[in-house]
Amino acid sequence: MNMIRTLISQLTEHLTKKPFTILTGARQLGKTTLLQQLHENLIRAGEFSYYLTFEDHTILNKINEHPENIFQFTRRPEETEGKRLFLLIDEVQYATDPSNFLKLLYDKYAPSLKIIATGSSAFYIDQNFKDSLAGRKQIFLLRPLDFEEFLLFKNETVLQKEMGIIKKRNEYISSHKEKLDALLAEYITFGGYPAVVLAKDKEEKINLLKELRSSFLKKDILESEVENEEKFYQLMSILATQLGGQVNVHELSTTLRMAEKTVDRYLFIMQKCFHIHLIKPFHKNIRKEITKMPKIYFNDTGLRNAILNRFELLSTRDDKGSLLENITYAFLLNKYEEEQVLFWRTADGNEVDFVIKENDLKGYALEIKWNDRQYNLSKYNKFILNYPEFPLSPVSFEFENPENWILKKS
Numbered sequence: 001m002n003m004i005r006t007l008i009s010q011l012t013e014h015l016t017k018k019p020f021t022i023l024t025g026a027r028q029l030g031k032t033t034l035l036q037q038l039h040e041n042l043i044r045a046g047e048f049s050y051y052l053t054f055e056d057h058t059i060l061n062k063i064n065e066h067p068e069n070i071f072q073f074t075r076r077p078e079e080t081e082g083k084r085l086f087l088l089i090d091e092v093q094y095a096t097d098p099s100n101f102l103k104l105l106y107d108k109y110a111p112s113l114k115i116i117a118t119g120s121s122a123f124y125i126d127q128n129f130k131d132s133l134a135g136r137k138q139i140f141l142l143r144p145l146d147f148e149e150f151l152l153f154k155n156e157t158v159l160q161k162e163m164g165i166i167k168k169r170n171e172y173i174s175s176h177k178e179k180l181d182a183l184l185a186e187y188i189t190f191g192g193y194p195a196v197v198l199a200k201d202k203e204e205k206i207n208l209l210k211e212l213r214s215s216f217l218k219k220d221i222l223e224s225e226v227e228n229e230e231k232f233y234q235l236m237s238i239l240a241t242q243l244g245g246q247v248n249v250h251e252l253s254t255t256l257r258m259a260e261k262t263v264d265r266y267l268f269i270m271q272k273c274f275h276i277h278l279i280k281p282f283h284k285n286i287r288k289e290i291t292k293m294p295k296i297y298f299n300d301t302g303l304r305n306a307i308l309n310r311f312e313l314l315s316t317r318d319d320k321g322s323l324l325e326n327i328t329y330a331f332l333l334n335k336y337e338e339e340q341v342l343f344w345r346t347a348d349g350n351e352v353d354f355v356i357k358e359n360d361l362k363g364y365a366l367e368i369k370w371n372d373r374q375y376n377l378s379k380y381n382k383f384i385l386n387y388p389e390f391p392l393s394p395v396s397f398e399f400e401n402p403e404n405w406i407l408k409k410s
Helices: 007-014 031-044 057-065 067-072 098-109 122-128 147-153 157-168 177-190 194-198 202-223 229-241 249-256 260-272 286-291 301-308 320-333 377-386
Strands: 020-024 048-053 085-090 113-119 137-141 276-279 295-298 341-345 351-357 363-371 392-398
Touching: 007 020, 007 031, 007 137, 020 031, 031 048, 031 085, 031 113, 057 067, 067 098, 098 113, 147 157, 147 177, 147 194, 157 177, 177 301, 177 320, 194 202, 202 229, 202 301, 229 249, 229 260, 229 295, 229 301, 249 260, 260 276, 276 320, 276 341, 295 301, 295 320, 301 320, 320 341, 320 351, 320 363, 320 392, 377 392
Parallel strands: 020 113, 020 137, 048 085, 085 113, 363 392
Antiparallel strands: 276 295, 341 351, 351 363
């Protein structure tokens, strides 16, 4: 059964636009399925739509000879009875020069031709999609399932609809809190990869995550031309233990006996392959904000737990607070751009987990605690006094004060 991702509405809306549509994200998140669903919808609407994959070497070899050879496998734009031609291309990054492929077709045939393309690795897209495509494309990022999509994939439609009420009405407390807590604990432990969410039991989920950890991570390593695969895995394992902590490149370089520039490059690859996020510090002094060490979160907590081979009950874990931070960050990314979600830390150790800049002058801040009893307002006086325009709120999983429940802050 093909489940529908919420991003499909944005992609469908963009079908009417002139720029080509590029769908990217980590492997195994459902980009191919989304592309096929769009193709089926276009066919049902009576449009001229063709689905092609560049994993087919017959097609790939032809378009590498010349971009217009793509029309050997489809109609040409002038053969569609005045209607637009839609080409849906999977794994566009396998073209020798995807930038040139898209540029030539756009400049010669748009808007009569509309291409919707997927690419597994942003590393490849960033390297090959050069400035010549400026104004000719819009990139859409497919993330792991958010918690509402997770509930939908679990066939918990009542709870999924209730999530919408919770987000709109701060005074609302769910009558299904216990069930929501259990599902949220599952989501935190096993993450939001669609196949993992749909797996029938814990053992199947773990096996799928281990497959992602090994074979699919290995593909990213090979395609990104990582010189030392073992060191790359070691670095990722260390980062997994530092979830929510600051990343010190010099310290990592010393620990792994690697050059700092190599550590920087591997971190860049991990970000561009959508495995980690490095978030910047918040500070009134922009220079300090840029130069201070970032904090690390993973794109998916399930993959992070697979790297460490840790799947024990959430309530017994010593890292549950960090995991809660990680999914809170994922929630925030559904609403804000990455550069809007920051953290605050001083040299003497004062820290606030997230500072959200709704604009340059105001926003709000969140402090994440597993239990709201851990939240001591006096610890944050320095931030509160210096940044009154960013009011601070606690976010907790276990709470004595209902206003602190995480689902009310998502």
